[in-house]
Amino acid sequence: MSTSAAAPDQPPFPVRFGILGCATIARKVSRAMLLAPGAAVAAVASRSEDKARLFAADNGLPAAGLRLHGSYEALLDDPDVDAVYVPLPTSLHVRWATAAAARGKHVLLEKPTALCAADLDAILAACDAAGVQFMDSTMWMHHPRTAKMREVVDDKDAIGDIKVINSMFSFRANEDFLQNDIRVKPDLDALGVLGDVGWYCIRAILWAVDYELPKTVISLRDPVKNRSGVLIACGATLYWADGKTATFNCSFLANLTMDITLVGTNGTLHVTDFAIPYEEKSAEFSVASKSNFAELHIGWDPLPSKHVVTTDLPQEVLMVQEFSRLVQNIRDAGGKPEGKWPAITRKTQVVLDAVKASIDKGSEPVEVAN
Amino acid sequence: MSTSAAAPDQPPFPVRFGILGCATIARKVSRAMLLAPGAAVAAVASRSEDKARLFAADNGLPAAGLRLHGSYEALLDDPDVDAVYVPLPTSLHVRWATAAAARGKHVLLEKPTALCAADLDAILAACDAAGVQFMDSTMWMHHPRTAKMREVVDDKDAIGDIKVINSMFSFRANEDFLQNDIRVKPDLDALGVLGDVGWYCIRAILWAVDYELPKTVISLRDPVKNRSGVLIACGATLYWADGKTATFNCSFLANLTMDITLVGTNGTLHVTDFAIPYEEKSAEFSVASKSNFAELHIGWDPLPSKHVVTTDLPQEVLMVQEFSRLVQNIRDAGGKPEGKWPAITRKTQVVLDAVKASIDKGSEPVEVAN
Numbered sequence: 001m002s003t004s005a006a007a008p009d010q011p012p013f014p015v016r017f018g019i020l021g022c023a024t025i026a027r028k029v030s031r032a033m034l035l036a037p038g039a040a041v042a043a044v045a046s047r048s049e050d051k052a053r054l055f056a057a058d059n060g061l062p063a064a065g066l067r068l069h070g071s072y073e074a075l076l077d078d079p080d081v082d083a084v085y086v087p088l089p090t091s092l093h094v095r096w097a098t099a100a101a102a103r104g105k106h107v108l109l110e111k112p113t114a115l116c117a118a119d120l121d122a123i124l125a126a127c128d129a130a131g132v133q134f135m136d137s138t139m140w141m142h143h144p145r146t147a148k149m150r151e152v153v154d155d156k157d158a159i160g161d162i163k164v165i166n167s168m169f170s171f172r173a174n175e176d177f178l179q180n181d182i183r184v185k186p187d188l189d190a191l192g193v194l195g196d197v198g199w200y201c202i203r204a205i206l207w208a209v210d211y212e213l214p215k216t217v218i219s220l221r222d223p224v225k226n227r228s229g230v231l232i233a234c235g236a237t238l239y240w241a242d243g244k245t246a247t248f249n250c251s252f253l254a255n256l257t258m259d260i261t262l263v264g265t266n267g268t269l270h271v272t273d274f275a276i277p278y279e280e281k282s283a284e285f286s287v288a289s290k291s292n293f294a295e296l297h298i299g300w301d302p303l304p305s306k307h308v309v310t311t312d313l314p315q316e317v318l319m320v321q322e323f324s325r326l327v328q329n330i331r332d333a334g335g336k337p338e339g340k341w342p343a344i345t346r347k348t349q350v351v352l353d354a355v356k357a358s359i360d361k362g363s364e365p366v367e368v369a370n
Numbered sequence: 371m372s373t374s375a376a377a378p379d380q381p382p383f384p385v386r387f388g389i390l391g392c393a394t395i396a397r398k399v400s401r402a403m404l405l406a407p408g409a410a411v412a413a414v415a416s417r418s419e420d421k422a423r424l425f426a427a428d429n430g431l432p433a434a435g436l437r438l439h440g441s442y443e444a445l446l447d448d449p450d451v452d453a454v455y456v457p458l459p460t461s462l463h464v465r466w467a468t469a470a471a472a473r474g475k476h477v478l479l480e481k482p483t484a485l486c487a488a489d490l491d492a493i494l495a496a497c498d499a500a501g502v503q504f505m506d507s508t509m510w511m512h513h514p515r516t517a518k519m520r521e522v523v524d525d526k527d528a529i530g531d532i533k534v535i536n537s538m539f540s541f542r543a544n545e546d547f548l549q550n551d552i553r554v555k556p557d558l559d560a561l562g563v564l565g566d567v568g569w570y571c572i573r574a575i576l577w578a579v580d581y582e583l584p585k586t587v588i589s590l591r592d593p594v595k596n597r598s599g600v601l602i603a604c605g606a607t608l609y610w611a612d613g614k615t616a617t618f619n620c621s622f623l624a625n626l627t628m629d630i631t632l633v634g635t636n637g638t639l640h641v642t643d644f645a646i647p648y649e650e651k652s653a654e655f656s657v658a659s660k661s662n663f664a665e666l667h668i669g670w671d672p673l674p675s676k677h678v679v680t681t682d683l684p685q686e687v688l689m690v691q692e693f694s695r696l697v698q699n700i701r702d703a704g705g706k707p708e709g710k711w712p713a714i715t716r717k718t719q720v721v722l723d724a725v726k727a728s729i730d731k732g733s734e735p736v737e738v739a740n
Contacts, residue, residue, distance in 0.1 A: 272656075304642070
């Protein structure tokens with residue numbers, strides 16, 4: 001590797017990303033790499049060099065020093081790539097994420113990370129063996145609003161013990177999407193809506209309970225599937241041993257909606273744009289704490305409060321920045337991979353597996369594996 | 371009856387209400403009767419005349435012409451009472467609501483209206499036989515915000531076909547409530563939280579779908595009961611033949627929360643204080659319609675819009691006013707009772723029955739009776 005560690009008084013040498021595949025989502029993440037301190041786009045791979053060139057041009061990637069590869073294999077052979085971002089269809093994740101890790105590349109992997117927890121475990125094992133950082137590309141985890149909400153949720157006085165969580169993520173896909181998008185194709189993204197926006201709902205619920213796994217999940221009845229059997233709309237209720245419950249709905253057939261509602265003994269949190277805030281630089285949530293009925297039950301006292309969190313850098317930039325910081329710590333300072341991120345990914349995938357199993361069993365209860 | 375019909379150029383003679391029992395909620399409704407055009411408090415009954423006197427004094431009921439009765443029976447015998455408001459414990463509803471109807475009194479009945487649909491049917495049959503108006507005391511139905519939300523929900527362009535509804539109503543009861551309140555006593559309000567705040571959730575869901583009954587309901591697992599077996603926290607998912615689903619949670623153990631979230635093919639409605647608005651004179655809801663991701667998925671386009679509805683009269687006053695208008699129409703103009711209100715009540719009670727049955731059967735699916 002031609003990496004040279006930065007001198008103490010110089011900014012660290014940027015993490016050189018290779019983009020493995022030119023999916024639509026890669027446009028957003030390549031922009032984030034251009035904007036993120038500590039990151040640079042070093043290479044783009046597609047199934048042809050022309051496609052990679054087109055992607056680079058369309059997304060304003062500086063030509064100087066940028067390598068365009070006509071195959072994923074070629075990018076993985078590129079010695080001047082520290083980390084790969086993998087936005088390939090889910091069915092290709094095991095193959096390419098493990099291959100990347102085996103070449104010593106750190107792995108930023110699009111969600112859903114795998115078709116099942118066993119596949120994810122193969123990826124995580126490869127990263128572990130290679131000593132590379134793994135992170136899934138769940139951007140909202142990195143928004144400062146999420147950190148602020150974490151503080152509130154962790155404040156036992158403000159929220160107390162969580163009792164009920166609801167999460168919803170839907171968008172109204174057009175006919176072209178429903179016919180042709182990767183996310184409705186059984187050979188590419190067999191998890192359909194559950195793997196796509198359902199991933200966010202499950203992550204949101206796990207985030208809310210600080211990643212305590214539920215004991216049992218039961219899918220909602222009558223999930224909607226397309227002709228190929230791929231899930232288009234579904235949901236589930238999750239049950240914890242202490243009586244907490246969470247319900248989520250995800251759909252390609254309903255208007256864009258992104259809710260987390262969390263009700264604890266002492267307080268309630270509402271956010272209605274959790275995964276992608278309405279606007280890039282400012283995001284809100286509201287908290288009602290120790291709410292009482294006003295005298296005669298003609299109002300509330302106190303009223304809920306609105307929290308506004310601003311950010312100069314969009315959440316996907318903050319994600320790339322955080323991933324790059326972890327990679328630099330390993331590459332330049334002999335640090336170890338941060339285990340928090342793969343652990344969160346795995347829990348999300350394990351719950352997703354249980355929901356899928358419950359759907360496949362006609363909404364029978366399924367115990368969550370550990 | 372000593373009623374005299376008003377001359378055409380005079381305001382209609384007010385409806386003379388008798389308050390049958392001095393429950394806490396009667397304080398709010400007696401205030402509403404003082405404020406509502408077309409209504410007057412004519413009599414108060416309690417188990418002793420002293421209690422009735424105390425209630426009248428505490429709630430500023432004008433002494434002139436007010437009769438205080440030491441028994442419910444005595445109030446029903448009062449010829450100068452047109453209508454009764456019945457805030458008694460649910461287990462007493464059949465007895466006193468049917469008795470009131472049999473004496474020709476119109477009936478404004480607190481929710482839950484009965485312990486089961488069969489009991490409600492006895493009440494409705496008595497009202498029907500006597501030709502008196504029946505209405506349940508679900509106040510938020512009468513808020514102008516509800517009418518405005520109705521317009522939005524009925525606008526197929528704005529909301530489209532409803533796919534998913536969530537409703538939540540909880541409040542954190544204190545120890546005294548959990549030990550002593552009527553609503554946790556098996557002999558008084560055997561439906562517990564389901565009959566109390568769960569009533570509102572079920573009504574909200576039915577309201578959202580314009581009172582189309584679901585086909586099947588399945589209660590959430592692990593409902594919380596007190597030592598007497600009365601429900602303290604529970605929930606259910608409702609399924610319609612066309613694939614719509616609705617989930618609700620109700621609880622005495624979690625912070626005050628009152629949500630309706632409704633997601634259709636074209637739009638999403640959020641309201642977080644549906645049953646009792648945060649403030650008396652102004653209430654909000656928000657609508658996101660035809661929401662798209664902004665370019666690169668870095669925001670939403672268009673943004674949701676906030677709707678603010680003001681009202682001079684609080685919702686409970688509007689309820690009393692509407693009930694009084696219907697009574698005046700019958701009493702003074704030979705009109706017939708408005709069938710819409712008992713029909714809505716009955717559907718709410720039928721769904722509530724099904725949820726209770728599912729809970730009693732350990733969360734088995736229960737078909738909703740028609």
